[in-house]
Amino acid sequence: MQAPQQIRFSLASLIITMLLAACSGMSNQPLRDFQLQTPRPFGYVIGDTIRHRIVVETRSGMALERSSLPAQGRLNRWLQLNDVSVTEQDGSDGKQYQIDLLYQQFYAPLEVKELNIPGFMLRFRQHGQTLEQPVGAWAFTVAPLRELVVRQDQHGEYMRPDQAPTLLDDNEIVQRLFIALTVAMGIAVRLAWLYGYLPGLPKRSVFKRALRTLQNLDLHHLPQALGALHVAFNSLHGKPVFLHKLAEFYQSHPEYRSVADELAWFFDYSNRYFFGDASILPQENDLQKIKTLCLHCREIERGSR
Amino acid sequence: MIRKLKHWLLWATLAIALLVTLTQLLQLYGLAGQNRLICQLLAGKDVGADELATSSPEVRMARAVYLGRHQRYDEALATLNLLLQQSGAVAQAQTRYNLGNLYLRQAMEKAQAGNINEAMPMLGLAKQAYREALMLDSNFWDAKYNLEVAMRLLPEMDRITSGDDKDDLSQKTQLWTTLPGFPRGLP
Numbered sequence: 499m500q501a502p503q504q505i506r507f508s509l510a511s512l513i514i515t516m517l518l519a520a521c522s523g524m525s526n527q528p529l530r531d532f533q534l535q536t537p538r539p540f541g542y543v544i545g546d547t548i549r550h551r552i553v554v555e556t557r558s559g560m561a562l563e564r565s566s567l568p569a570q571g572r573l574n575r576w577l578q579l580n581d582v583s584v585t586e587q588d589g590s591d592g593k594q595y596q597i598d599l600l601y602q603q604f605y606a607p608l609e610v611k612e613l614n615i616p617g618f619m620l621r622f623r624q625h626g627q628t629l630e631q632p633v634g635a636w637a638f639t640v641a642p643l644r645e646l647v648v649r650q651d652q653h654g655e656y657m658r659p660d661q662a663p664t665l666l667d668d669n670e671i672v673q674r675l676f677i678a679l680t681v682a683m684g685i686a687v688r689l690a691w692l693y694g695y696l697p698g699l700p701k702r703s704v705f706k707r708a709l710r711t712l713q714n715l716d717l718h719h720l721p722q723a724l725g726a727l728h729v730a731f732n733s734l735h736g737k738p739v740f741l742h743k744l745a746e747f748y749q750s751h752p753e754y755r756s757v758a759d760e761l762a763w764f765f766d767y768s769n770r771y772f773f774g775d776a777s778i779l780p781q782e783n784d785l786q787k788i789k790t791l792c793l794h795c796r797e798i799e800r801g802s803r
Numbered sequence: 804m805i806r807k808l809k810h811w812l813l814w815a816t817l818a819i820a821l822l823v824t825l826t827q828l829l830q831l832y833g834l835a836g837q838n839r840l841i842c843q844l845l846a847g848k849d850v851g852a853d854e855l856a857t858s859s860p861e862v863r864m865a866r867a868v869y870l871g872r873h874q875r876y877d878e879a880l881a882t883l884n885l886l887l888q889q890s891g892a893v894a895q896a897q898t899r900y901n902l903g904n905l906y907l908r909q910a911m912e913k914a915q916a917g918n919i920n921e922a923m924p925m926l927g928l929a930k931q932a933y934r935e936a937l938m939l940d941s942n943f944w945d946a947k948y949n950l951e952v953a954m955r956l957l958p959e960m961d962r963i964t965s966g967d968d969k970d971d972l973s974q975k976t977q978l979w980t981t982l983p984g985f986p987r988g989l990p
Contacts, residue, residue, distance in 0.1 A: 544954070545937035545947040580938060602941060604934055606954030643951050654911050657952050658945035660868045660904050661897045662845050663861040665838045668831055675827035682820035685813055692810075753806065802810040 528629050529622065530555040530592075539638040544606050546640075547580065548615065552597040552633060555589060559624050562586075562595050566621035576605040577615065603640065610641045692801045704730040705796040712789050720780045723788055724768050730795070741765035753798050760791045841865040847872070860889050864898065871905050879905055896939035900946045903932030907953055914956070926957040 535551040542548070556562070564584065572578050581600040586593055601615055617635040621628055649656040690696050694703025708730035715723045731739040731747070739747050744765065748755050764787075770778050797803035837859050840850050844865035855866060863882055870879035883905065886898045910925035933950035936943055 543947060544951050545933075545941055545943070547941040578938070602938065604937070604950070606951045606958070643948050644955065648955075653908075654915060655952065655956075657904070657907060657911075658948045660871055660901045661945065662868055663841060663864040663894075663897070665841055666834050666859060666861055668834050668838075671827050671830050671834060675824060675831065678820050678823035678827060682817060682824055685817040685820060689813060689817065692813075798806075800810075801806055801813075803807055 528557045528560055528624070529631055530557075532631060534633055534636070536636055539636070542603060542638055542640045543643050544604055544640070546603060548601045548603065548638070550599040550601065550615070550636065552599070552620070553594070554597075554620070554631070555594045556592045556622060557624070558592040560592065560622050560629070561624070562597075563621040563623050563628075566619060567597065568599070568618055573601075573616065576603055576613070578602045578604065605640050607640050607642050608646060610639050612637055612639050614638075694800065701734060702799065704734045705792055705799045709789075709792050709796050712792050715785075717780055717782055717785050720771070720785060723785060724771065727764065727788060727792055728768065730792070739765075741769060754795070756798065756803065757791065757794045760787070760794065764788065764791055837862055844869040860886055860894060864894070864901070867901060871901070871908070876905060876909055892939055896936045896943055896946070899932045899936035899939070900943065900949070903929045903936065903946065903949060903953070906932060907949060910953075910956070923957060926953050929953045930957070 531554065533551075533553045535553065537548060554562075562584065567582055567584070568579055570579050570582050578601065579599060580602050581598070583598045585596045585598075587596075588594075597620075603613065605611070605613055615636045615638070617633050620631040620633055622631065623629075687696075691699065691702065694706050696702070708726045711726040712723055715726075728739075735747055735750065741762070744758075744761060748758070754761065767778075767784065771780070794803060840854060840858060840862045843850055844862070845868065847869065849869065850862075850866070855863065863886055867879045867882040867886070870876075870882065880902070883898055883902045887895065887902075906925045906929035910922040910929060913919075913922040913925065930950060930953045933946045933953065936946040937950065940946075
């Protein structure tokens, strides 16, 4: 019984050792997953850009030497490196680098021609030691844009004309104008409604009419003045308003609470004037108070009080 | 109090909206004027200097195009050089392209007049301008085409035949010695 158990145990240990060895071998590789990602290698014309991407994973502690990347600018007569960008990401065991190189070629071939983007050496550094990873040259073909026979027009050799400027775009201004006009119109309509200028809304201008009537009345016409204000309150409320029913009036028109004292005085004064013992002697001050009340009610009516 | 505040806020908003409307109307009027100038210049009629003084870069570009069409190269060059410092990336590519066209046209005229020595630096400048335009906008097809025209007029043959693409920029001056002449098409 012991022998097979021993064999099983040693087999298991062997497998574990092999797995550990394999894993440690993987993580010991200084560079992993080196890729040069390139676009199609044909069909380019003068001025085209070519984007290369290098993806590489490194062992922890290993850093890319940025000076080993080609410098931005002209690489040779027809090739230019417009942009170099390196993004660095920390992985579980080391770092992942993504290097983007944006080339632009300015070769004017007479026929389809193969060109090479030169290769270079990527250098990595760890503990003072340097490791180099070659990035191979990349071949691609360029094609001409023009025919071999020189094309002529009335001015000589054919060339593309000047770029005329486009007309200035007024879309944004028109949009802003439209928005501002809409807002202005909306507010104007709202104010016209508040001020009772809109036709078909007589309830919005009861005190406006009353104020107009009151303006032309003097102390001799006090009954007419009181009557005009009563008519205004009644038509606003939809039914007669009395002193003892003021609470009901405030319930449906709470905005008039702010002149509650003046209203109470007015209804009391009116009661005494019309139904009292005729002891009241009308005074100029009373008419003025009635007019002021009407003015305050007008202000409430249009929302400015 | 809140009712009162709301009321005056309405008036204030109305005033602001009316002010914005007015300024936008004025801007629209100004813009229409600028567009009229552009159309006038592109139709081949010059505009006065006082109108240009406060004009937008687009109007000045239109004037540069007008000047180029009427062989007033120096004035066109001055106008475009001013535009190089002012406008945004798209307009800058356009300005550089028009600058390239200006140099290329002059180079062609000089070459046709047999003045090759003066034409060559012009071609170099044209190529540089087109290159810069393409660096700003690599999909600028007119710039690609005209750069190829300039390249054919002043080919860089030494680099093609040498087979060495790692040529250094210090040899650039040799380009002028390799001009094989201006191709005139088939007989």
